[in-house]
Amino acid sequence: MNETIAVVGAGISGLLLARALKVGGAEVVVFEKSRGFGGRLATKRVGEATFDTGAQYFTAKSERFAGLVAEWAAAGVVARWPGASAHRWIGRPGMNALGRFLAEGIDVRREAKILQVQRSDGGWALTIENQPPSEARRLVLTAPLPQSLALLRAGGVALPPALADELAALTYHPCLALLLTLDGASAVPAEGVALADGPVRWLADNAKKGVSSGGAGAVTVHLSPVFSAEHYGKSEAELAALVVPGIADRLGAPVVNVVVQRWKFSEPVGAYAPRCVWLPELGLGLAGDALGGPRVEGAAMSGVELAARMRAEGGG
Numbered sequence: 667m668n669e670t671i672a673v674v675g676a677g678i679s680g681l682l683l684a685r686a687l688k689v690g691g692a693e694v695v696v697f698e699k700s701r702g703f704g705g706r707l708a709t710k711r712v713g714e715a716t717f718d719t720g721a722q723y724f725t726a727k728s729e730r731f732a733g734l735v736a737e738w739a740a741a742g743v744v745a746r747w748p749g750a751s752a753h754r755w756i757g758r759p760g761m762n763a764l765g766r767f768l769a770e771g772i773d774v775r776r777e778a779k780i781l782q783v784q785r786s787d788g789g790w791a792l793t794i795e796n797q798p799p800s801e802a803r804r805l806v807l808t809a810p811l812p813q814s815l816a817l818l819r820a821g822g823v824a825l826p827p828a829l830a831d832e833l834a835a836l837t838y839h840p841c842l843a844l845l846l847t848l849d850g851a852s853a854v855p856a857e858g859v860a861l862a863d864g865p866v867r868w869l870a871d872n873a874k875k876g877v878s879s880g881g882a883g884a885v886t887v888h889l890s891p892v893f894s895a896e897h898y899g900k901s902e903a904e905l906a907a908l909v910v911p912g913i914a915d916r917l918g919a920p921v922v923n924v925v926v927q928r929w930k931f932s933e934p935v936g937a938y939a940p941r942c943v944w945l946p947e948l949g950l951g952l953a954g955d956a957l958g959g960p961r962v963e964g965a966a967m968s969g970v971e972l973a974a975r976m977r978a979e980g981g982g
């Protein structure tokens with residue numbers, strides 16, 4: 667059995683954890699199912715337009731996280747949102763830039779979807795889609811919590827019953843994101859718009875945000891949790907027909923293309939006080955926003971906290 671720590675997920679929690687463990691001298695490998703870095707810090711190209719599709723911005727409330735953000739700002743990978751209130755931070759040129767930056771120097775295996783994790787000989791065996799299996803001494807799962815728990819279930823791993831019940835209760839809101847390309851400049855204010863009622867809860871123009879070049883409106887529209895749950899499986903055309911007429915005035919120019927991004931696990935519903943889980947007897951850790959708090963800062967601090975616990979207990 668090698669001494670590697672396997673981390674599932676290259677979102678902000680997994681990448682910050684991997685960096686901290688590596689600084690502590692551990693051998694760390696991150697497995698990421700997608701082709702990109704950053705998880706829900708996601709940016710997508712659609713034709714000539716570019717959209718931040720998941721998290722739109724983040725805030726830094728704790729001194730510790732503010733310290734990290736200041737480092738990223740000095741490196742030019744995050745900046746304050748132009749035109750918005752000073753506490754909103756965005757990735758530069760898009761949100762996924764932060765994930766790319768944090769992955770530098772880390773062994774991240776992309777397009778490596780973990781199908782199950784099993785106990786093996788005092789360590790862990792990871793089954794990977796269309797690839798040979800991998801082994802590790804310790805394992806950290808940072809996917810949205812229901813997905814992490816499913817990996818453990820698939821591998822026949824039982825958590826202590828009280829903990830299993832607590833974690834099973836931590837659920838997520840779904841979010842449908844419509845990525846609208848407009849024929850001309852949008853009327854959406856530079857700082858975006860949050861709406862309290864109706865199917866739409868958020869609109870932002872990625873052209874005004876500096877994410878999309880070319881000048882034509884490239885508007886990310888986030889639909890409310892209730893609407894998203896009810897219409898989750900609908901097609902692009904069906905969703906556009908339901909949503910676009912109600913926001914046509916706010917958009918200010920005709921829609922020429924619609925792409926939908928479905929976030930089944932967008933933001934956690936509740937919070938978990940301990941911020942992360944570390945089970946030294948299993949060599950198993952869990953981190954992410956369902957544990958650390960329902961935003962980028964909570965996810966980041968969950969990864970940082972778990973790395974500190976693993977290092978303190980000789981697990982990293």
Ligand SMILES: Cc1cc2nc3c(=O)[nH]c(=O)nc-3n(C[C@H](O)[C@H](O)[C@H](O)COP(=O)(O)OP(=O)(O)OC[C@H]3O[C@@H](n4cnc5c(N)ncnc54)[C@H](O)[C@@H]3O)c2cc1C
Pocket residue numbers: 674675676677678679680697698699700703704705706707719720721722723724725778779780781808809810813817841843888929931932933953954955956960961962963965966
């Ligand atoms: C629509 C939307 C809007 C949001 N708005 C905001 C906002 O305005 N402000 C804010 O602060 N936060 C916002 N958030 C929340 C924020 O994006 C998250 O809290 C944070 O990015 C979560 O980071 P994470 O590391 O916990 O998880 P993730 O970013 O989800 O990372 C987990 C990673 O694990 C990978 N993975 C999953 N399963 C497997 C597997 N089987 N094998 C390998 N890899 C796997 C995933 O591909 C992903 O890259 C928003 C999220 C969404 C979706």
